[in-house]
Amino acid sequence: MDAIHLLIEGFSLAIQPANLVFAAIGVLIGTAVGVLPGIGPALTVALLLPVTFKLDPGGSLIMFAGIYYGGMYGGSTTAILLNTPGESASVVTALEGNRMARAGRGGPALATAAIGSFVAALIATAGLAFLAPLLVKVAVKFAPWDYFGLMLIAFVTVSATFGASPLRGLTSLGFGLWLGLIGLDQLTGQARLTFGVPQLLDGVEVTTLAVGLFAIGEALYMASRHASKPEKPLPVKGSIWMTREDWARSWKPWLRGTIIGFPIGALPAGGAEIPTFLSYTMERKLSRKPEEFGTGAIEGVAGPEAANNASAAGTLVPLLTLGLPTSATAAVMLAGFQQYNIQPGPLLFTQHAGLVWGLVASLFIANVMLLVLNLPLIGLWVKLLAIPLPWLYGGILVFASMGTMAANPSVIELLLLAGFGVIGFLMRRYDYPVAPAVVGLILGPLADSALRRSLQMSLGDPMVFLQHPSSAIMIAVATVALVAPFMFKGLAKFRQDED
Amino acid sequence: MRQFLKSAFCVAALTGIMFQTAPLAASELELTIMAPAGAGGGWDSAARSLQEVMMATGQAKSVQVINVPGAGGTVGLAQFVGNANGASDQLLLAGITLVGASISNNSPVDLTQVTPIARLTGDPLVIVVPKDSPIKTIDDLLATIKKDVATAIWVGGSAGGADHILAALVTKAAGADPSKVNYIAYSGGGEALAAMLGGQATAGVSGYGEWQGQIESGDLRALAISYPEPIDGIEAKPLKAQGLDIELVNWRGIFADPDVKGADLEALKSAVGNTVQSKEWKDLIKARGWADYYAPADEFKTFIASETDRVRSILTSIGLAK
Amino acid sequence: MSDKSLKLTNRPAAVIAMALFAVAAVTYGDASRMAVRATYGMSANAASYFICLFFVALGLGHLLSAFRISAGPTEDCDWRAIGWIALALTGLIGSVWLHAGFVLGATLLFTFTARAFGRRALLADFLAGGVIGIIVFLFFNKLLSLALPQGPLERLLG
Secondary structure, eight states: OOHHHHHHHHHHHHTSHHHHHHHHHHHHHHHHHHTSTTOOHHHHHHHHHHHHTTSOHHHHHHHHHHHHHHHHHHHHHHHHHHSOOSSGGGHHHHHHHHHHHHBTTHHHHHHHHHHHHHHHHHHHHHHHHHHHHHHHHHHTTOOHHHHHHHHHHHHHHHGGGSOSOHHHHHHHHHHHHHHHHSEEOTTTOOEESOTTOGGGTTOOOHHHHHHIIIIIHHHHHHHHHHTTSOOOOBSOOSOSSOOHHHHHHHHHHHHHHHHHHHHHHHSTTTOSHHHHHHHHHHHHHHOSOGGGTTTOOTHHHHHHHHHHHHHHHHHHHHHHHHOOOOSHHHHHHHHHHHHTTOOOSTTHHHHOHHHHHHHHHHHHHHHHHHHHHHHHHHHHHHGGGGSOHHHHHHHHHHHHHHHHHHHOOOHHHHHHHHHHHHHHHHHHHTTOOSHHHHHHHHHHHHHHHHHHHHHHHTTTOTTHHHHSHHHHHHHHHHHHHHHHHHHHHHHHHHHHHHO | OHHHHHHHHHHHHHHHHHHOOOOOOOOOOEEEEEESSOTTSHHHHHHHHHHHHHHHTTSOSEEEEEEOOOGGGHHHHHHHHHTOSOOSSEEEEEEHHHHHHHHHTTOSOOGGGSEEEEEEEEEEEEEEEETTOSOOSHHHHHHHHHHOTTTOEEEESSTTSHHHHHHHHHHHHTTSOGGGOEEEEOSSHHHHHHHHHTTOOSEEEEEHHHHHHHHHHTSEEEEEEOSSSOOTTOOSOBTGGGTOOOOOEEEEEEEEOTTOOHHHHHHHHHHHHHHHTSHHHHHHHHHHTOOEEEEEHHHHHHHHHHHHHHHHHHHHHTTSOO | OOOOSOOOOOHHHHHHHHHHHHHHHHHHHHHHTOOOOOSSSOOTHHHHHHHHHHHHHHHHHHHHHHHHSOOOOOOOOOHHHHHHHHHHHHHHHHHHHTTOOHHHHHHHHHHHHHHHTTOOOHHHHHHHHHHHHHHHHHIIIIISOOOOOOOHHHHHHO
C-alpha cells in the first residue's frame, strides 16, 4: 500500500467522534499540566501516560498525541504571561513574549505562539512522514566534531540576547558556563565543583536556573520597586487577537523557525533549545523593526515558538527510524510507543507502515485540536494578569517552587532555586541580562563533551576539526559571524571618514 | 487564579475518573517504593510496573512510587538508609548501576546496607560492531584490541556504568591494559547508537533491547551477549560460550529498610514473591522487553555481596575507584 | 573619557570584579585537585581552567570599567519588601527541611509574598495560601502520584 492511501486510512480512524473527544481531553490535560512551571513536556507525558492505558489502542494513541502537543504548548503560556519558562526551550519565548504581555499584548503573543506552533508542527509532521528515512541517514553521520562546530555557531548567536553591554552579557554567559561545570563530568565521571554535596553530582537543572532567574528574580525585583514605582501589567490593551500587522510580521518567522527547528531537532543530540536561539537571532537580524526587540517584538515569539515545535517533531525522526530517544520527552514517548506494541526502529516504516501513518494522522488531529481549543482560551489566560499583584506573585512563587519540588524533592534544589532568585534579582538591579546565563548552562556542557569526545577519538589531535569538511565549514561560519560585525563597523567608519 | 483553579478542578475530576482502579482485595499492605532516579527512567518504570502488578494482583492494598533522583541513585540510597527506622512499608528499587555509582562517587552507603527482598529482572548487554566493519567475530575484536588498544574506540553509556565495565573486561581478556581502554561515554545507549551507525567507533556496548532493532535489521553486527546462557530469540552467543570467562547482567532488584525484621520482612518477601510469579508480571516484563532474573532474598543477598566486590575491582583497574 | 584620574566611580562593578576573581580561584583550586584523568584527549579539568581564564578576563574588564565609567543612578530599593520575600522563601525551605510538609511551606510562601507587595490581610492570605497548597498537594499526590514533601498535615490528607 502506498503512503497516501495509508495516511487517508489513518485519518479516517482519527476523525471518528469518540477519537476526537479523546484528542480534546488529551490536549486539555496536557496543557493544564504543561503550564505548571518546572514541569516540562517530558514530565507531563510521563505523568499522564497511565491515563491513556485505559483506552483502546487507537483512542489512546490519539490522546497520547494530544497530551504531547498540549504539554509542549503549555510551557510557552507561562513563559509569556508570567515570565516563567516551563522548560528550557521556552526561555527565548519569555524574552519578547513577556514584554508583550506586560504591555497588554499577551493575547497576540499567545496567539502567534499557538498558530506558529501549529504551522510548524503541521509542516514538520509532514516532513517526518515523508523525509524521515532520508534525514536520519544524514543525522547519524553527525560526529562529535560536527556538534562542536554547531555549538560554536550557537555561541556566536547568543550575543543577540546580550543587550547593551557586551561585558555584562559575557559575564552572564560565563556564570551559566560556570554552573555547567558543576556535577559529574560525562566522559570521565570526575566530579567538578560539587564540594562533596551528593545532590550536586547530577549538575544544575536548567529549569531550576530558569525558574529561579526568571520567576523568583522577577518577583524580588518587582517587590523592590513596588512601593516607589508600582508596575501593574496590563491584561489587555487593544485587540486581544492578532492584528493585520501582527500576521504580516509573524508568518515568515513561523516558516523560518520551522526550517531551522526541524533538521536540528532530527540530529541525535540537537535538542530544542539551540534552534530557538538561532531563530531569535535570525529574526532580530531580519526584522524591519529591530529596535522593538527587547521591548516586545512579535517576531521574537513567533520564530522561536515555531522552531521549538518543529524541533519536537524533528526528535520523532530518530525516535521512529532508529528507536533513538534524543530528548527526555522522546524517551518517555518511546515507553508510550512500546505500550502500543510499536517498536520504533529501522524496520518500523517497512513492517508497520499502518501504525506509523496512524500516528502521523493522530499527530495532525491533535495539532488541529490544540489550536481549536487554545485560541478561545487565550482570553481566559490573559485574565491571569488581572489578578491583584500580591496574589499573582504569591501564586507564581508557589507554582514555581512546586514544579521544582515535584521534579526533585530535595532541600538542596530549593536552596539553589532561592539562590538563583537572589542572583536574578541582583542581575536585574544592576542591568545584567539573565537569558545568556541559561544559554551558557545549556551549551557549556554540550560543547565541553563534543570537544573532548572529538579529541578522544583523534587521540588528542586537534586537526580533527579541520580534517572533516562539515565541521570545518561550521567553524568557518562561526568565525565569520563573530568577526563580520566588527569588519562592517570598521568598513562603515572608513567610508564615513572618506566622506 | 480563580479561573486557573476552576480548570484545575475540572482536570482533577476528569483524571479522577480515569485513574480509578478496582482493587482485587486481600492484602492490607500499604507500601512506598522509592525509585532513586527521575520519572521516566529505567528504575522508575520498573518501580511503577511493580506498583501496577502488586495492586492488580492484590498483593498490596496501595503502593506509592516516589522519585529521589541524583548521582546514579546514591542520593536516594543515602536518604533511604538515613530515614531507616525498621519501617515495614518502605521499599527501594535499584540495580547494578547503583553498585558502581556508590563506589565511584565514594558514597558512604551502598546496597549491602539495605535488606534484599528479591532480584527482579536482568537484561543482557550486547557487544556490536558496525555492519561494514572488518571485525566479524569476538576473536577478531580481541585481536584488534591487542594490536592497538588506543585506536579501538568503544562507545556506550555513562562512565563507570555497566557498559564501561564490560568494555574493560573484554579489553582485559584481549590481553591489553584495561586502564588504557578508549571508552567514550554517552548519556545513554541512544546517543551511543548514533555514533555506532555513523561509523565513528570500533565497537559499542549497550543493553540488548536498546539496539535490538538495528541488530535485527542488519545495521549493527552483534558479536556476543554478556548473559551467562543463550537467550531465546537472540542470535548472538554468550561470551562464555565463545571461550571468554565474562558475564555481566544489568539486573534490577527490590530492597527494604535495613532494620526490618521477622514477620514484617516475611510479609514483604511473600508479597513480592507472589507478585513476580504472577502471570500479570510475566506478561508485563515481556511487553517491556525485560528478561526475568528472579532470585529470592537469600540468594540475592550473596549475589549483592559478590557483585559489589567484583564491580569495585573492575572500577579500580580502570582508574575510576581507589 | 575625559576624566583620566584613577578614581573608583562604579563600586558595584568593582565588587563584581572581586567576586569573579574569587570564583575563578575556587574553580582553579577544584580543578587542580581532580584525580581522574582521561587516558586520551583532554581531562575534565580543561573546561574548568578555561572558565577560570574567562572569569579573570571578565574580572579585569569589570575592574577597568569600575574606574572609567560612572555607575548609573541606582534605583530606590524597598529592602523591606525584599525582606518579606526572603522570609517567604525561608518559610518554604524551612518547612521542607524540618519535615513540616509542603502545604505549610506553600502557605507561608504565599502569605509573605503577598505581604511584600503591600497586602496587610495576613490572615485572609494565610487561608487562601493554605487552600491553594492543599489543592496543589492533592492534585500532585492523588492524581499525578508525584510525592511532594510530606508533614503531619499531608499524612492526614493522604
